Amino acid sequence: MTDSLTVRDNRTGQEYDVPILDGTIKAADVGKIRTAEGEPGLAVYDPGFVNTASCRSAVTFIDGDKGILEYRGYPIEQLAEKSNFLEVAYLLVHGTLPTQAEHEAWVHEITYHTFVHENVKTFMQGFRYDAHPMGMLMASVGALSTFYPDARNISDADNRHMQIVRMIAKMPTLGAWAYRHAQGKPYVYPDNDLSYTANFLSMLFKMSESKFEADPRLVKALDVLFILHADHEQNCSTNAVRSVGSSQVDPYSAVSAGVGALFGPLHGGANEAVLRMLRRIGSKENIPAFIEGVKNGNEKLMGFGHRVYKNFDPRATIIKKACEDVFEVTGVNPLLAIAQELEKIALEDEYFIKRKLYPNVDFYSGLIYEAFQFPPEMFTVLFAIGRTPGWLAQWVELVQDKEQKIARPKQIYTGDRTLDFVPASERWA
Numbered sequence: 374m375t376d377s378l379t380v381r382d383n384r385t386g387q388e389y390d391v392p393i394l395d396g397t398i399k400a401a402d403v404g405k406i407r408t409a410e411g412e413p414g415l416a417v418y419d420p421g422f423v424n425t426a427s428c429r430s431a432v433t434f435i436d437g438d439k440g441i442l443e444y445r446g447y448p449i450e451q452l453a454e455k456s457n458f459l460e461v462a463y464l465l466v467h468g469t470l471p472t473q474a475e476h477e478a479w480v481h482e483i484t485y486h487t488f489v490h491e492n493v494k495t496f497m498q499g500f501r502y503d504a505h506p507m508g509m510l511m512a513s514v515g516a517l518s519t520f521y522p523d524a525r526n527i528s529d530a531d532n533r534h535m536q537i538v539r540m541i542a543k544m545p546t547l548g549a550w551a552y553r554h555a556q557g558k559p560y561v562y563p564d565n566d567l568s569y570t571a572n573f574l575s576m577l578f579k580m581s582e583s584k585f586e587a588d589p590r591l592v593k594a595l596d597v598l599f600i601l602h603a604d605h606e607q608n609c610s611t612n613a614v615r616s617v618g619s620s621q622v623d624p625y626s627a628v629s630a631g632v633g634a635l636f637g638p639l640h641g642g643a644n645e646a647v648l649r650m651l652r653r654i655g656s657k658e659n660i661p662a663f664i665e666g667v668k669n670g671n672e673k674l675m676g677f678g679h680r681v682y683k684n685f686d687p688r689a690t691i692i693k694k695a696c697e698d699v700f701e702v703t704g705v706n707p708l709l710a711i712a713q714e715l716e717k718i719a720l721e722d723e724y725f726i727k728r729k730l731y732p733n734v735d736f737y738s739g740l741i742y743e744a745f746q747f748p749p750e751m752f753t754v755l756f757a758i759g760r761t762p763g764w765l766a767q768w769v770e771l772v773q774d775k776e777q778k779i780a781r782p783k784q785i786y787t788g789d790r791t792l793d794f795v796p797a798s799e800r801w802a
C-alpha cells in the first residue's frame with residue numbers, strides 16, 4: 374500500500390500522485406492540478422474548515438467517537454480529579470508537568486502579576502453601566518497591549534513567557550471587575566494570599582469583610598470547570614487567536630480576538646440557552662410534551678449533541694459530579710431535577726440514541742454557574758478565563774512553527790468584473 378492518492382483530472386485526462394501524510398494531503402499539492410500552464414491551480418472549498426487541518430499541534434487530542442479528551446497526552450478525567458488549574462495551565466503552555474521548583478515559581482509569578490495598572494481600572498470604569506462583561510473583557514485584554522508594548526517582540530522566548538504569565542494572571546482580575554462594574558459595586562483588588570481560583574471568587578464577591586474566604590468545595594468546583602475549559606484544540610476562538618496571531622501581532626491583541634469569537638452564541642453561549650430551556654419546561658410533568666416537540670423538530674434539546682463527540686462528552690460526566698458538590702454547599706437548584714429527568718428520558722429515547730445525542734459540557738455547567746449566583750452574561754467570561762492557557766499554548770506553538778504562514782484563505786469570486794466606473798455627477802444626472 375502506498376501512501377498517496379492518484380487523482381485523474383477529467384478536464385485534461387492527466388493523472389497526479391498526491392502524497393498522503395498523517396491522513397492528509399497538502400492543499401499546495403492539489404494546487405498543482407491545473408488545466409494548462411498559467412491557469413489557476415485547483416483549490417479546496419471548505420467554509421468553516423470542516424475538513425481542513427490548519428496546523429500540526431501537540432497540545433490537545435480529541436477522539437470524538439470514543440469520547441476522549443487529552444491535554445498533552447493526559448486524560449481530562451485524571452487532570453480534573455488530581456491536578457489544579459495552574460498546573461494544567463503550565464502543562465498546556467510548556468508541554469510537560471512541572472517539577473516542584475517549576476510549579477512553585479509558576480504559581481509565584483502568576484500570583485504576583487494579578488494586579489493591573491491603575492489606568493486599566495479607570496478605563497474599565499468608563500464603560501456604560503450596562504456594558505456586557507464579555508465586551509469589557511475583550512476590550513481590556515486588548516488594551517493591555519498598550520501597557521506592555523514590549524509584547525510585540527514575539528520572537529523572544531523570555532518575552533513570550535512574561536506576557537503569558539501576565540495574561541493568565543490578569544484575566545480573572547479583568548473578568549471580576551467587569552462583573553463588579555455591572556453590579557455597581559467597587560472593584561476588589563487581588564488577594565495574593567489566596568489561590569488563583571479563590572482569589573477570583575474574592576474579587577467577585579468580597580464586600581466589607583477584611584478577607585473573603587470561599588467554601589473550599591466551591592473553589593475546587595470552579596477550578597475543575599476552568600480545567601475542563603482550558604483547551605479544545607482548533608475550535609472557533611482558538612482558530613481566531615491563531616489567525617490573528619499569524620500576523621505576528623502581540624499576544625494581547627490575538628487573545629482579544631479569541632474573546633470576541635467566544636462571545637458568539639454558537640461558541641460560548643449554549644449553557645445560557647440550557648437554563649432558559651429548563652426554566653421554560655418548569656416542572657417534570659412537562660418533560661414528555663417537550664421531548665415530543667423536540668422529536669417533531671420544533672426545537673432542539675439544548676445541551677445535547679456535539680459536532681465532535683458522538684459517544685459522550687467526557688467533560689459532561691465530570692461536570693455532573695461537580696454539580697453535586699456545588700449543590701451540597703449552595704442548596705439544590707430546582708432546575709437540577711428537571712435536567713436530570715430530561716437526561717434520563719432522552720438517553721432512553723430512540724430518537725436521541727439513533728442520532729448519538731448525549732449531554733455536552735453545557736448541559737450542567739449553567740446550573741453550576743447559577744448556583745454561584747453568576748448572571749448569565751458572566752458564563753462566557755468564566756469560559757474565557759479557563760480557555761486563556763489553551764489560547765496561549767496554541768499561540769506559542771504557532772509562533773514557533775516554521776510551517777505556519779499568515780492566515781489568508783482563498784475565495785471563489787462571485788461578483789461582477791471589469792465594469793466601467795461612471796462618476797456620480799453623470800449617474801445622477
Ligand SMILES: CC(C)(COP(=O)(O)OP(=O)(O)OC[C@H]1O[C@@H](n2cnc3c(N)ncnc32)[C@H](O)[C@@H]1OP(=O)(O)O)[C@@H](O)C(=O)NCCC(=O)NCCS
Nearest residue numbers: 643667672673674675676677678679680728730733734735
Ligand atoms: C452541537 C450541535 C450544533 C452539533 O451539530 P451537528 O454536529 O451539526 O449535528 P446535526 O445538526 O447534523 O444533527 C444530527 C441530527 O441530530 C439532530 N440533533 C442534533 N442536536 C440535537 C439536539 N440538541 N436536539 C435535538 N435534535 C438534535 C439534528 O436535528 C439532526 O437530525 P436529523 O438527522 O433528523 O436531521 C447540535 O447538536 C446542537 O445544536 N446542539 C444543541 C446546542 C448545544 O448544546 N450546543 C453546545 C455545543 S458544546
